[in-house]
Amino acid sequence: MRRWCGDLTLNDVGEDVRLLGWVHRIRDHGGLVFVDLRDRSGLVQLVVDRSSLDASTPEVGELKPEYVVEVMGTVRRRPESGVNPKLKTGWIEVAPRSIRVLSRSRPLPIPVADPEAHPDEALRFRYRYLDLRRPEVLAKLVFRHRAAKVIRDFFDEEGFLEVETPMLTRSTPEGARDFLVPARHSPGCFYALPQSPQLFKQILMVGGIEKYFQLARCLRDEDVRADRQVEHTQIDVEMSFATPADVQDVMERLMCRLFAELLDVHLTLPFPRITYDEAMRRYGTDKPDLRIGLELLDLTPACRDCGVRFLEQAASAPDTGVVGLRLPGGAGISRSEYDRLEGRAKELGARGLSWVAWSSSGIRSSFGRHLREEAARTLLGVAGAQMGDAVLLLAGRWPVVRQVMGQLRLKVAALLDLVEEGWRFVWVTDFPLAEFDEETRRYEAMHHPFTAPHPEDRHLLATDVGRVRAWAYDLVLNGVELGSGSVRNHTRSQQEEVFRALGMSVEEQERRFGFLLEALEYGAPPHAGIAIGFDRLLMLMTGSANMREVMAFPKTGTGACLLTGAPSEVEPEQLEELGIRLAPRAIRDPEAGESHRPAPET
RNA sequence: GGAGGCGUAGUGUAGUCGGUUGAACAUACCUGCCUGUCACGCAGGAGAUCGCGGGUUCGAGUCCCGUCGCCUCCGCCA
Numbered sequence: 001m002r003r004w005c006g007d008l009t010l011n012d013v014g015e016d017v018r019l020l021g022w023v024h025r026i027r028d029h030g031g032l033v034f035v036d037l038r039d040r041s042g043l044v045q046l047v048v049d050r051s052s053l054d055a056s057t058p059e060v061g062e063l064k065p066e067y068v069v070e071v072m073g074t075v076r077r078r079p080e081s082g083v084n085p086k087l088k089t090g091w092i093e094v095a096p097r098s099i100r101v102l103s104r105s106r107p108l109p110i111p112v113a114d115p116e117a118h119p120d121e122a123l124r125f126r127y128r129y130l131d132l133r134r135p136e137v138l139a140k141l142v143f144r145h146r147a148a149k150v151i152r153d154f155f156d157e158e159g160f161l162e163v164e165t166p167m168l169t170r171s172t173p174e175g176a177r178d179f180l181v182p183a184r185h186s187p188g189c190f191y192a193l194p195q196s197p198q199l200f201k202q203i204l205m206v207g208g209i210e211k212y213f214q215l216a217r218c219l220r221d222e223d224v225r226a227d228r229q230v231e232h233t234q235i236d237v238e239m240s241f242a243t244p245a246d247v248q249d250v251m252e253r254l255m256c257r258l259f260a261e262l263l264d265v266h267l268t269l270p271f272p273r274i275t276y277d278e279a280m281r282r283y284g285t286d287k288p289d290l291r292i293g294l295e296l297l298d299l300t301p302a303c304r305d306c307g308v309r310f311l312e313q314a315a316s317a318p319d320t321g322v323v324g325l326r327l328p329g330g331a332g333i334s335r336s337e338y339d340r341l342e343g344r345a346k347e348l349g350a351r352g353l354s355w356v357a358w359s360s361s362g363i364r365s366s367f368g369r370h371l372r373e374e375a376a377r378t379l380l381g382v383a384g385a386q387m388g389d390a391v392l393l394l395a396g397r398w399p400v401v402r403q404v405m406g407q408l409r410l411k412v413a414a415l416l417d418l419v420e421e422g423w424r425f426v427w428v429t430d431f432p433l434a435e436f437d438e439e440t441r442r443y444e445a446m447h448h449p450f451t452a453p454h455p456e457d458r459h460l461l462a463t464d465v466g467r468v469r470a471w472a473y474d475l476v477l478n479g480v481e482l483g484s485g486s487v488r489n490h491t492r493s494q495q496e497e498v499f500r501a502l503g504m505s506v507e508e509q510e511r512r513f514g515f516l517l518e519a520l521e522y523g524a525p526p527h528a529g530i531a532i533g534f535d536r537l538l539m540l541m542t543g544s545a546n547m548r549e550v551m552a553f554p555k556t557g558t559g560a561c562l563l564t565g566a567p568s569e570v571e572p573e574q575l576e577e578l579g580i581r582l583a584p585r586a587i588r589d590p591e592a593g594e595s596h597r598p599a600p601e602t
Numbered sequence: 603g604g605a606g607g608c609g610u611a612g613u614g615u616a617g618u619c620g621g622u623u624g625a626a627c628a629u630a631c632c633u634g635c636c637u638g639u640c641a642c643g644c645a646g647g648a649g650a651u652c653g654c655g656g657g658u659u660c661g662a663g664u665c666c667c668g669u670c671g672c673c674u675c676c677g678c679c680a
Binding site: 025027028029030031032033034036043045047049050051064065078079081082084086087090107108109110111113114115116117118119120121122123125172174175176177195196198220222223224225226228344347348349444445446447448449450451546556557558560562 | 605609612613629635637639640642643672673674675677679680
């Protein structure tokens, strides 16, 4: 019977055990050799007395790191002086009777046994199987598994059905770019990989499933970020006859359960709610980080007669203003730090960044003499600043200055160490249904076009879609958008109304979503749902700086898999079969570099 | 599509206002020694076309141009 290395304890002393695992580290003292043996459960120390090892077993000196071995031996108590309290199994050791090598290993391209090592991420991708052996990497996959188990148990207990939806589906050109898959039986036609199972889960509601969930793979051909991958997993949920409060209640209890079981953290329910408008006004973002106490200030009235021309101008024009942010202890911020903040502000679309600081040596500011002393005092007073504080100011068009200051709020909070510990969930509600896209010069759905309008605003759909609130809600944790959901249009007429308000012609509606509109004519129940980014949630729960850390096989910023070399060119015969000919610009120059393909064996 | 950072033995880094350095250090690797180590220790050894291509120069890891890869950010992400 095989035993796990990491599970052996003093209770096993005297037991004869069979261990299977990898050679983690070897400490060869000549006559006595210590070998740390590792399996999924952890480490145990083998002690080999060269003089007493069975003659039929290979010389222990043959062992190298990452060899796979079978060990038969006896568990024994370590001598008092040999106890290692840093190790879970530090009170015992195994005296092998035999060690059999099951598999050898070449010298390692990246270290496995060094917890301090931080090999280049490209190498970690390429040798992911070695990277996965590192206990800290494995621990995140174990965490992920346990989270998935809690989620499935929870939804099962709540009466939900897990239903799988297709990976080969229909392209819906708005929203994210689709990954396309050529269809052999229909030359010139393509499937799309799902950006989300949105339409299928609504169809499931029409199909009478009533309560659906899925750990759904979603694929979007967009550029990656630290918290975004081309492939990700969503906790996808849809409920018939449900109000937003019903959906929120279920998700709150799920979060509660996950945090309790995995982190022993006990969340307070219900989570606070904030409207989109209020979030934008107070935090300059639709995903406020409530761990930060600072809020944006409207300094427009205080700037009307301050002596600084551009502030006065911004304060008097109709759609511009001055937004401020008090920085507790900000008087100590260096000029170069302000320059960095201003650089960030400009990158985000602001014209510049101003500041007023009040220290024991007086008031100084980025305005020099232009800002009258009295006006400076007024500004500091309105902002509620104390001596030692500073105030940031941004002047310009309203939505822009709020959003930029919202980003600066995050920057300075990190800089001044003003981010409190904890898990601050918040529901953001009453999003606009549509927003004006400057590029296409028309309104587009902010969430997706199946979202129902807020019942109080439905009458505005035809006349003023920009003012219609969506019946939608986002779940935000510590400033990260975990997911969003909404009540859906469940009648054909209401869905058509929304499509029309978004400028979609009847022909287009019919062509792209005819099957949905038709389904809504056959007794579609009212329904609402939500989708939570599973990887993002795990990233936060495990304190990972990057989503790749919680995925077994993540992709690079260009969507490449460095392990397998995907994407790759294909055989001409494959293209021929699909009726596809490459455009000249798509034909790779063999000289141009084989960059992300694994190099041949040397 | 744009901005920035990084790329030097297997790995992680130093060297980067051009030259007296023979490209250094740690670790891993190889050889030897060692019976209580646990990031074992000690002694010795081998290992680098300084990402790739071009250019400037008497001379380039170092400067310039291009290119590839990874990371972060902007755009993008219904």
